[in-house]
Amino acid sequence: MSLQEKLDGDRRRAILRLISTGGESTEVIVLDVLRKTSHGFRLTRARVRADFDWLRERHLIDVEMLGDTLMVATITDIGEEVLVNARRVAGVSAARRRDL
Numbered sequence: 001m002s003l004q005e006k007l008d009g010d011r012r013r014a015i016l017r018l019i020s021t022g023g024e025s026t027e028v029i030v031l032d033v034l035r036k037t038s039h040g041f042r043l044t045r046a047r048v049r050a051d052f053d054w055l056r057e058r059h060l061i062d063v064e065m066l067g068d069t070l071m072v073a074t075i076t077d078i079g080e081e082v083l084v085n086a087r088r089v090a091g092v093s094a095a096r097r098r099d100l
Contacts, residue, residue, distance in 0.1 A: 009093035011043075015051055016079050016092070019061060024074040026066070027052055055079070058089055 011034070018033055019025045027048045034043055052071050055061045060079035064072045081087035085095050 005091075006093070009091055012051055012055060012091065013083075013093045013095065015048070015055065016060060016075060016083055019073050020075045020080060020083055024072055027071045027073070030073075054091070058091075060089065060092070 014034060014037070015030055018030050022029075027045060031043060031045050031048045034048070049071060052061065052063055052073055055073075056063045058078075059076055060082060061073045061075055064074075066072050075083075078087060078089075082089050082092055083095065088094065
């Protein structure tokens with residue numbers, strides 16, 4: 001696994017965790033929170049949108065458009081299973097023991 005693949009997987013797990021914590025979240029909120037953490041290095045709204053699309057394609061989140069400009073995501077049951085390591089999805093880092 002390359003360093004970039006590891007960073008992508010960690011970022012996607014962080015996005016799932018953020019969405020799960022609040023029940024739903026917009027790409028703007030996710031971007032703001034991730035920018036305030038170690039995941040925020042050179043993070044753009046386009047990158048978060050691409051991750052939302054990637055997660056949606058794997059049925060880990062549902063996405064609704066608010067107007068034509070804002071994505072609102074909610075976590076699915078499959079996404080919740082990934083968060084607790086009950087299911088693995090390539091491209092999303094597994095939770096560390098201390099995160100469970």
